[in-house]
Amino acid sequence: MKTILVTGSAGFIGYHLADLLLREGFRVIGYDGMTDYYDVKLKQRRHAMLADHAGFVGHEGMLEDFDRLHALAMAEKPDVIVHLAAQAGVRYSLENPRSYINANLVGTFNVMECARELGVDHLLMASTSSVYGATSAMPFREGQETDTPLTLYAATKKANEAMAHSYAHLWDLPTTMFRFFTVYGPWGRPDMALFRFTRGILEGTPIDVYNHGEMHRDFTYVTDLVRGIRLLIDQVPQRPASAEAIAPSDSLSPAAPYRIVNIGNSEKVRLRDFVAAIEEECGREAIRNYMPMQAGDVPATWADASLLKELTGYAPQTPLREGVRQFVAWYRDYYQI
Template structure:
């Protein structure tokens, strides 16, 4: 039985990935700080559900607490580490930038140190579509330069990619970075648009729609996302013998067993179409408060997920109507609406 250490196991994505791995017979060790960035009760509930499986262990600790993280890693000796824990949110990075330095830089360094010492077979680390920043050529593909981050959050994630590359090169540590594109679904984060819009519509409260609604996102359903991560676990990169050995569409480094992979639906959806899907499921029209573009935001994201398909044979495919329906049903059930 393979053991996987997941950081951020009480988080939205971490919970879904842990559940999937447990269902497939893995042993999962979860590490999470249970911070109050959003409702801790939601995080506690996710962990409690996972703990119903005897093959799950939960450890509460901050990424910055190297002593606690290191002790857990050395005790459990996971073969694979999936690093999802981070200070999330583009907008919060404007209010509390130091949280991003502590969690996303120091924390990621601590995880990489544990992975190096253990000599894990594969380190997988979450990045974000936000690293594409001011890029305008779409769909975004992994070989594009991503040197124009527009928020500190994006900058810390871009730094994680560079840090991980250096560790992969120096210590021959197989590493995959994955860039998420607007993940949504049941058990989602309250600070994200789908949660806010659903809550506002059901409560008859106005919802804020930025850039006057002229926004486009590549919405990725959480079950599709974690399936992609699960399949990538088995596709650890290998250091190429020469640059000529790298396939044309592969982001594999010529100097390290390291690559970056987009995980997205490969579909650019207009924000107002997303809102309409939520309205349809809620059975009422939203009170819309149109706003200008918020600082640090981008008008559009769109993933080229060709590499994911080439590596795993898998492509996310859940449409927004189906995904929104599942989320609204979960929201109504969880909050008794």
């Protein structure tokens, strides 16, 4: 039985991934800082549900606390590390930039050091579609330049990709970075659009709709996302014999066992239509407060996820309406509405 260390295991995506891995028979070591960026009770509830599985062991600690993280890693000796923990959120990076430096740069460095010392079979780390920044050519492909990040959050994730490549090259550490595209679904974060919109619609309070609703996002249902991560665990990058040996469609580095993979639904959805889908599931109309584009936002995201399909045979497939339906049902149940 393989042991997998999942950082951010009490988070939205980390919880869903850990749950999937446990159901497939893996032993999962969870590590989460339980920060108060949003309701800690939601995080505690996720960890409590994971603890119902005999194969789960949860630990609380900050990524920045290297001694604690290192001691745990050396004691548990995971075969694979999936690093999901981070200071998330594009807009919050405008308010508290230092938290992104601490968690996303220092914390990620600490994870890589543990992976290097252990010599894990595979290190997988979360990046984001935000790294594409001001790039206008869509759909976004892994080989595009990502030199124009528009927020500090995106910049830290771009830095994580560069840091990970150097470690993969220097220490022959097989590493996969995956770029997320607007993940949504049950047990989501309260700061995310679907959560905020659903709450506002059901409570009858105004919702802020940026750029007057004329934005597009590639919404990816969370169970589709974690299925993609699970399958990528088995796709361990190998250092190529030469640059010529790399398929044109592959993002494998010519200098390291390192690869970047988009995980997205490969469909652009207009924000206005997203709100309409939530209204339909909630059975009432939103009070829309149309706002200008917020600093750091981009008008559209759209994933080319063909490499994921090529590597794993899998493509995200949950229709938006079904995903929204599942979230609203969870929200009503969780908050007893």
